[in-house]
Amino acid sequence: MTTEVFPPLRRDRRVHGWIASAAVSQAGDMAWYVGLAWSAAQVTSPAGAGLVMGIGALPKALILLYGGALADRFDGRRTMILANFARIVVLVVGATAVAIWGLSLALLATVAAVFGAVDALYTPASGTLPRRMVRSEDLVKLSAGTQLAHRLAVFAGAPLGGLLVAHGGLITVMIVDAASYVVIAVALAFLVKPRLPQPVSTGHSIRADLRDGFAYLKRDARARTLVIAFSGLNLCVGPILAVGLVQRTHSAGWGSAWYGWLEACSGVAAAVGALVAMRWKPANLARAGLLALVVQAAGCAMIGLMPKLGVFVAMAMIGCTAGLASAQLSAAFQQSVDPTYLGRSFSIVNLSDEAMMPLAMVGFGALISLSSIPIACVLVAVGFAALVLWAAVRVDR
Known part of the structure; x- marks a missing residue:
């Protein structure tokens, strides 16, 4: 061997x-x-x-x-x-x-x-x-x-x-x-040939494999916590960046050029965060990544509250923590989920983006209409922070 x-x-x-x-x-x-x-x-x-x-x-x-x-x-x-x-x-x-x-x-x-x-x-x-x-x-x-x-x-x-x-x-x-x-x-x-074998599912049909995948998440608390957390993260951040930032830029009269610069600021900061992730090796990847997202939640709230310079700071916070936490949480997910169930668990996380994101966008826009941009951003940011703190507490139980 x-x-x-x-x-x-x-x-x-x-x-x-x-x-x-x-x-x-x-x-x-x-x-x-x-x-x-x-x-x-x-x-x-x-x-x-x-x-x-x-x-x-x-x-x-x-x-x-x-x-x-x-x-x-x-x-x-x-x-x-x-x-x-x-x-x-x-x-x-x-x-x-x-x-x-x-x-x-x-x-x-x-x-x-x-x-x-x-x-x-x-x-x-x-x-x-x-x-x-x-x-x-x-x-x-x-x-x-x-x-x-x-x-x-x-x-x-x-x-x-x-x-x-x-x-x-x-x-x-x-x-x-x-x-x-x-x-x-x-x-x-x-060129890209895997070095380790892939354990395969053993159900007698695709539907049986699907049922077994959900049963696995029911019995594995750590994997279940990560799947729930990952499924909800983009549903909180995505609407604020796609709808809230545009509405804030427009309502403040900053113009489309400044919107572009804000997005660029986030992109550059995300690259910096990814570079930091290459060097920083926390003892608990999942918890470190989740706690970093509390800073991202604060940045989401700041988009609705701060003046222009503060929004730039907020976008830098969101981008940097996205680059850092995404690398850490992706690795934690790969390490934590049983390899036999990795594809099914990964598909569930992606399903939240595909199926729920349009509803999240519409819902956030409606929340702005019913309240205001600052209130909508703060409410979603608080929910976001609560989700990641819940996951950080439960991830190692």
Whole structure:
């Protein structure tokens, strides 16, 4: 019996290939998102554009749990390769359809919906890979490095999408995104090979595996606490950043340029937080990450209360703690959840974003209408802080 050798992370070509190829794919995704939004705005009403941008979440939410069960039943890496191939097919067929029939609401909505369904198979499978690639003590560095690459990909992908759709149209954007999936598929096939075996689920059917996944969370208190906490985090922060910050900037008369600078401040701070996570090794990753989010909750409240300089400080607090805590909590999640149930647990966390986030956005907007921006931000921030403190207390029981 041979023991797998784990090279130092800084010289691990498999990990570097995974991070780099995932970043290329994320840049392509960001370009696709920008191109899709711009194209939808050209051919339909604002309501129709909203339908195009949101319709992919419905099939993704419906399929995510099954995607998690598939990831635990079959080899996650192979599932990712097949899902990438399916995404390439969707984009190439979509580009061909646009070339033949031109842009239309029906065509854009169909491509977005099918793309969301295929993505639901890829996402849970990708969550099973880090645990099989590196030593447990290197998971924080892997997560932090992935975050840094993701930030760079978003910064590069958004303007790239704008340039591509302006000069080549949506077809060019789709081909570029498909090419980015070719990059990650090739990396997965030939370079990114897991070092540890994947334990597989043993249920007689996918539905049985799903029931077993929920039963596992019922009996494992630590895993259950982390899943509940992670499922609620973005539902608190997302609406404040997507709705509250825009409303605060607009109501204060600061202008769209300042909104852009505020978002940039958060992005830079998140990169700094990820760098800190690479160096800081707390004894209890889960508790340290959760307690860091109390600072993030304070930043969320400050968005509704502080003058312009204070909002910049708030965005820096939110970004830095996001970069730090995300790396720590991602590693804690990988370490804590039984590998046999990792795909299913990961899919449940992602399901909250896909299924509940639209409701959270609408609810937060309604809360602002019924009260005010400061009151809405403070109320949600208090709930956010209560959630992470509850989880920090319970995570080691």
